[in-house]
Amino acid sequence: MKQIIYAEWLKVKSYRTFWVMVSLALLVIPAGNYIVADKFSSGELNKVSKMLGNPFSFPEIWLTAASINSYISVLFGLLLIILVTNEYTYRTNRQNVIDGWDRKEFVYAKLCWLVGLSLAALAVASGSALVLGIVYGGRPFSLEGFSYMIYYWLQLLVMLTIALLISVWVKRAGLSIVLFLAYNMMLEQLLVMIVKFNFGNIGGLLPLQSGDELLPFPLVGKMIPGAVSYDAYVYVSAMLVYIGGGISLVFRKILKSDL
Template sequence: MKRIIYTEWLKVKNYRVFWVILVIAAIMIPAGSYVPAEIYTRQLKDAAKMLGQAPFSFPVVWQTVANISSYVTTLFGLLMVILVTNEYTFRTNRQNIIDGWDRKEFVYAKLFWVVALSLMAFLLSVLTACTYGFVYGDKPFSTENFIYLIYYWLQVVLTLCIALLLSVWVKRAGFAIVLFLGYTMMLEQTLVFMLKRSVGRIGGLLPLQTADELLPFPVVGKMISSADRYDDSIYLFGLLLYIAVVIYLVFRKILRSDL
C-alpha cells in the first residue's frame, strides 16, 4: 500500500491544477460558513432565539457547518475526475500495469484518493464547526449533533465514488467533467423535484439526495413535516448501499475492460 500511495503522490506532487483546486475547496469550507455566521450573530440573533436554536452555537453548529460544507462537495468530486481521467490521457494506468501492478491495485490507488479527500473535507469541517461554535456560539462545547458531520463525510465519499465511476467509464476529461457537473448540479435535482411532485418522498432516495435529506439546515429542517420524508435510517441505509454498489461497479469496469 505504501508503494501505491507514494506513486500517487509522485503523480500530483508537481501538478498545479490539482493543488489550486484543492486549496480552493479547502478554503471554501470555512469561508462558506463565515458570512452566514456573521449575519446570524449580528443581524438575526434575536430571530434565531425565537426559533429556539442558534445555528452557530453548540450543539447545532455541527449540523449547520455540515449543511453548508455539503455545497463544496462538488469541487472534491471535480478533483477526482481530473485525477482519474489523467490516467487515461497520459497512459499512466497502462504503465502501472506494465510495471507490475495488479488491476485491483489501480482501483485501490483511486480509492486512496476517495479516503484522503473525504477525510480532508471531514476534518476541515470539524475544525470549522469547533472554531465557529466557540467564536460565534454562546453555549458550552457539546458533541450531541456530531452525527451530521458523519453524514457529510459519507456524502463526500459517495460523490467521489460517483466521480470515479464516471471517469473510468468515460475516460475523457472534458466529457467526464460535463457529465459529473451536469448530474450533480442539475440532472439529479431535476429528477428529485419531479419525483417528489408526482410520487412523493421516494424522490429523496436518489443517490446524492439521500445525503441531502440527512443534512437539512437546522431552522429549515424543523419546518419539514415527517410525512414528507422517510426516517433517517432509510436514507442512511440508501447512502451506504449506493457507496457499495458504485465501488463494485468501478471494480467490475476496471477488471473487465481494456485499459
Template sequence: MLQIIKIEWLKVKNYRTFWVFIALGIVAILAPNFIVHDIFVNRVPEEAQKLFGQSIYDFPLAWQTVASVGSYTSGIFSLLLITLVCNEFNYRTHRQNIIDGWERKDFVLSKLFWVLTLSTVALLTSLIAVIIFGGLGKAPFSIDGCRYLGYYFLQMLVSTSMALLISVLVKRTGLAIILFIGYIMFLEQILVAVVKRFFGDVGGLFPLQAGDELLPFPMIEKLVKFSGPYDSAIYLTALIVYIALFIGLVFRRMLRTDL
C-alpha cells in the same frame, strides 16, 4: 498498499493543479460558513435570533449547520478526483503502471485511496469549521449532533465514488466534469422532483438527495418543521448501497475492459 500510496503521492506532490484544487476545496467549505455565520449571528437582530431558540452556530446545532452548508460546496473535491483519474487515461500512466507490475485491481485501489483521502480532507475541514464557529458561540462545547459530520462524510464518499465511476466510463476530463456537474446540479434535481411528484417519498433516495435529507439547514428545519419522510437508517442504508454499487461498477469496468 503503502507502495501504491507512495506512488500516488509522487504523482501529485509537484502537481500545481492538485494543490490549487485542495486549497479551493478547503476555502469552499470555510468561506460559506463564514458568510452564513456573519449573516445569521452578527447581522440578524438578537430579538429575531431568540425566536429560533439559539444561534445556528451554537453547540450542538453547529454540527448540523456546518455539515449542511458544506454539503452544498464541497463538490470541488469530486472535480479534483475526476481530474486525477482522467489524467491517468489521457497520459496513459495507468498502462505504464500495469506494465510496471501493478494488477488492475491495484489501479482501482489507488483511486479509492483518493476517494477516501479527499472525503477525509473535507471532513477534517468541516470539523475545524465546527470548532472555530462553534467556539465563537455562547454555548459550551458539546458532541451532541456530531453524527451530522458522519452523514456529511458518507455523502462525500457517495459524491467522490460517483465521480470515480464517471471518470473510468468517460476517460475525458472535460466531458466527465460536464456530466458530473450536469447530474448534481440539474439531472438529479429533476429526477427527484419527478419521482416525488408521481411516486412519492422514494424520490428522496437518489444518491446525493439521500444525504441532503439527512442534512437539512437548521433555520429551514425550524421554520417549516422539516424532517425526512423516512427514518435516518433508510437514508444511511441508501448511501452505503450507492457507495458499494459505484465502487463495484468501477472494479467491473477496470477488470473487464481493454486498457
C-alpha cells in the same frame, strides 16, 4: 498498499494544479461557513436567529456546518475527476500495468484518493464547526449532534463515488466534469421532483438527495417540522448501497475493459 500510495504521491508531488485545487477545496469549507455565520450574526438574519435559536451554537452547529458544507464540496469531485482522467490522458494507467501492477491496484489507488479527500474534508469541516461554535455560539462545547458530520461525510463519499464512476467510463476530463456538474446541479434535482411527484417519498432516496434529506438547515427544520420522511438509518443505508454499488461498477469496468 504503501507502494500504491507512494506511486500516487509521486504523480502529484510536483503537480501544481492538484495543489491549487486541493487548497481551494479545503479553503472553501471554512470560508463558506464563516460567511454564513457572519451574516446570521448581524442584520435581519440576526433577528430570525434570536427568535428561532442560534444555529451556530452547540450542538446545532454540527448540523448547520454539515448542511452548508453539503452544498460547497463539489470541488473535491472535480479534483478526483482530474486525477483519474489524467491516467487515461497520459497513459500512466497502462504504464502501471506494464510495470507489474494488477488492474485492481489501479482501482485501489483511486479509492485511496476517494477516502483521503473525504477524510480531509471531514477534518476541516469539523474543525471549522468547532471554531464557529466557540466564536459565534453562546453554549458550551458539546459533541451531541456530531452524527450530522458523519452524514455529510457519507454524502461526500457518494458524490466522489459518482465522480469516480463517471471518470472511468468517460475517460475524458472535460466531458466527465460537464456530466458530473450537470448531475449534481440539475439532473438529480429533476429526478427527485419527478419521482416524488409520481411515487412519493421514495424520491428522497436518490444518491445525493439521501444526504440532503438528513441535513436540512436548522432554522428550516424548525419552520418545516417533519420534513424527513424516513428514519435516518434508511437514508444511511441507501448511501452505503450507492457507495458499494458504484465501487463495484468501477471494478467491473477496469477489470473488463481496455486501459
